[in-house]
Amino acid sequence: MSRKIHIFDTTLRDGEQVPGAKLNRRQKLEIAEQLAKLGVDVIEAGFPCSSPEDLQAVRSVAEQVKGPVIAGLARAVPQDIDIAWEAVQKAERPRIHVFLGSSDIHLQKKLRQDRESALQRAVDAVRYAKKYCEDVEYSTEDASRSDFEYLCRVVDACIQAGATVINIPDTVGYAIPDQFGELILKLKETVPALDRVRLSVHCHNDLGLAVANTLAAVRNGAEQVECTINGVGERAGNASLEEIVMAIRTREAFFDAHTDIRTTEIYRTSRMVSRLMNIPVQPNKAIVGANAFAHSSGIHQDGILKDRSTYEIIRPEDVGIKAHTLVLTARSGRAALRHRLKELGYDLTPEQFERVHQRFLNVADRKKEISSQDLNSIVEIELSKVPETYTFESLQIMSGSTMTPLASVTLMKEGTAFTDAATGNGPVNAVFNCIERIIGQQGTLRDYDLKAVTMGKDALGEAMVRVEIGGAIYSGIGTSPDVIEASARAYVNAFNRFFANSH
Numbered sequence: 252m253s254r255k256i257h258i259f260d261t262t263l264r265d266g267e268q269v270p271g272a273k274l275n276r277r278q279k280l281e282i283a284e285q286l287a288k289l290g291v292d293v294i295e296a297g298f299p300c301s302s303p304e305d306l307q308a309v310r311s312v313a314e315q316v317k318g319p320v321i322a323g324l325a326r327a328v329p330q331d332i333d334i335a336w337e338a339v340q341k342a343e344r345p346r347i348h349v350f351l352g353s354s355d356i357h358l359q360k361k362l363r364q365d366r367e368s369a370l371q372r373a374v375d376a377v378r379y380a381k382k383y384c385e386d387v388e389y390s391t392e393d394a395s396r397s398d399f400e401y402l403c404r405v406v407d408a409c410i411q412a413g414a415t416v417i418n419i420p421d422t423v424g425y426a427i428p429d430q431f432g433e434l435i436l437k438l439k440e441t442v443p444a445l446d447r448v449r450l451s452v453h454c455h456n457d458l459g460l461a462v463a464n465t466l467a468a469v470r471n472g473a474e475q476v477e478c479t480i481n482g483v484g485e486r487a488g489n490a491s492l493e494e495i496v497m498a499i500r501t502r503e504a505f506f507d508a509h510t511d512i513r514t515t516e517i518y519r520t521s522r523m524v525s526r527l528m529n530i531p532v533q534p535n536k537a538i539v540g541a542n543a544f545a546h547s548s549g550i551h552q553d554g555i556l557k558d559r560s561t562y563e564i565i566r567p568e569d570v571g572i573k574a575h576t577l578v579l580t581a582r583s584g585r586a587a588l589r590h591r592l593k594e595l596g597y598d599l600t601p602e603q604f605e606r607v608h609q610r611f612l613n614v615a616d617r618k619k620e621i622s623s624q625d626l627n628s629i630v631e632i633e634l635s636k637v638p639e640t641y642t643f644e645s646l647q648i649m650s651g652s653t654m655t656p657l658a659s660v661t662l663m664k665e666g667t668a669f670t671d672a673a674t675g676n677g678p679v680n681a682v683f684n685c686i687e688r689i690i691g692q693q694g695t696l697r698d699y700d701l702k703a704v705t706m707g708k709d710a711l712g713e714a715m716v717r718v719e720i721g722g723a724i725y726s727g728i729g730t731s732p733d734v735i736e737a738s739a740r741a742y743v744n745a746f747n748r749f750f751a752n753s754h
């Protein structure tokens with residue numbers, strides 16, 4: 252059986268130190284209930300001495316959330332410890348988490364204490380906490396910048412004083428994975444008492460290495476990892492829970508370790524934390540970002556459709572995401588387009604498919620993403636196509652509030668380009684006048700309708716026209732991300748119907 256790695260979630264404490272992410276009691280409870288469902292081993296619910304509301308919030312979590320250990324943070328100050336105990340005492344399994352800096356930088360510049368008196372203060376604080384609570388975690392703040400000999404002395408003394416968990420924080424994200432892994436290994440070799448307690452790490456992401464450092468520590472014997480959902484936390488954040496958990500699970504043999512996290516709850520938890528803290532998740536965020544399981548390039552999409560293992564190392568369902576998505580863009584290929592068309596219920600002939608593909612590329616070059624509604628519109632236009640006497644090629648417009656709009660349009664007929672220019676009382680009118688000059692046939696616009704087929708700033712516009720030509724009414728339809736071009740395509744389409752009817 253592989254080693255169990257205990258997951259200590261500090262979203263509600265270190266995560267909440269993000270400016271603007273403060274949670275009230277009700278929100279903390281909601282997240283804590285979800286963390287319990289996720290299966291974390293420890294919830295650090297807050298820093299109870301920091302405010303009366305946080306004391307109440309931690310107390311509510313302790314009283315109501317069953318399953319995980321509930322921890323409250325305290326400085327090495329008796330009053331903080333009193334309040335932390337007041338907050339967590341009703342938990343099924345309470346823990347007091349005490350911390351004090353151990354680096355010379357913190358001792359000299361912040362705490363203004365010498366090493367020996369700080370060591371005594373740490374020991375006194377653990378003993379004081381121990382009077383209340385069996386489970387006491389001690390953190391050597393800024394451990395990765397601390398003198399190694401001194402760090403070992405502090406760790407040993409705190410274990411002798413009764414600490415049950417020793418946490419080694421990389422408080423300022425200064426560590427490098429090889430070095431941090433070695434620090435954990437050396438600590439275990441140098442402080443035999445560590446065998447009696449749980450060894451934990453707590454990494455910050457200032458150099459983008461929080462998860463890498465945490466995993467290096469796991470490889471070298473750490474048994475508890477402190478982390479947050481979505482990697483939220485002070486400054487550049489903490490190690491991300493979902494990344495650590497999925498790395499250990501995906502590479503279980505390599506780590507020879509496992510966690511008890513119900514990974515199918517990861518995505519739901521991530522969404523909840525993002526919503527309640529009002530912190531969006533970056534789209535390319537590993538595991539929970541919007542693009543984490545989205546495939547948009549043709550070669551990848553083709554591979555995914557043949558066998559998901561070609562480009563997916565995690566099944567989206569395993570983290571609670573419904574399915575992988577094939578995003579249609581200008582970089583997509585025929586395999587993905589064919590797949591989406593089939594999903595939408597289209598059964599196209601090879602010739603129809605090629606026409607749709609050409610039009611798809613044409614639109615995709617100007618639009619970031621082609622949605623299913625875009626595709627419906629493209630297909631409907633291509634399938635209802637009349638023989639194209641004229642095809643739209645390009646247009647230019649000069650228009651403004653103080654000038655007469657001028658349009659130049661190029662249409663193709665039997666391989667030859669025809670270009671002309673015309674003015675109008677608006678840009679669309681100028682384009683229509685220009686098309687009539689090229690075709691040499693007058694039309695009277697009877698109806699004109701323009702709508703966005705899809706949402707967003709780059710929505711596909713669909714223009715529909717009804718034009719009276721030679722005494723009969725012909726309808727035309729055109730789409731483009733550019734509404735004037737959609738109008739021009741619709742107008743040409745109406746004339747093509749007229750020609751198809753006259754032949």
Ligand SMILES: CC(=O)SCCNC(=O)CCNC(=O)[C@H](O)C(C)(C)COP(=O)(O)OP(=O)(O)OC[C@H]1O[C@@H](n2cnc3c(N)ncnc32)[C@H](O)[C@@H]1OP(=O)(O)O
Binds near residue numbers: 268325326
């Ligand atoms: C690495 C971490 O994430 S540590 C946790 C950080 N989180 C927070 O600070 C959020 C909650 N904090 C707070 O609400 C407040 O800072 C409080 C209630 C803890 C303290 O507030 P105040 O009494 O007003 O002190 P203030 O915040 O101005 O300064 C911190 C004091 O704690 C001391 N201190 C800092 N860490 C510790 C510690 N681990 N043990 C003992 N004292 C400490 C500082 O030296 C300073 O003392 P000084 O005023 O004698 O110089």
Ligand SMILES: CC(C)C(=O)C(=O)O
Binds near residue numbers: 265391392393420453
């Ligand atoms: C309180 C401690 C564990 C901490 O958050 C840190 O050192 O980053």
Ligand SMILES: [Mg+2]
Binds near residue numbers: 265422453455
């Ligand atoms: Mg921290």
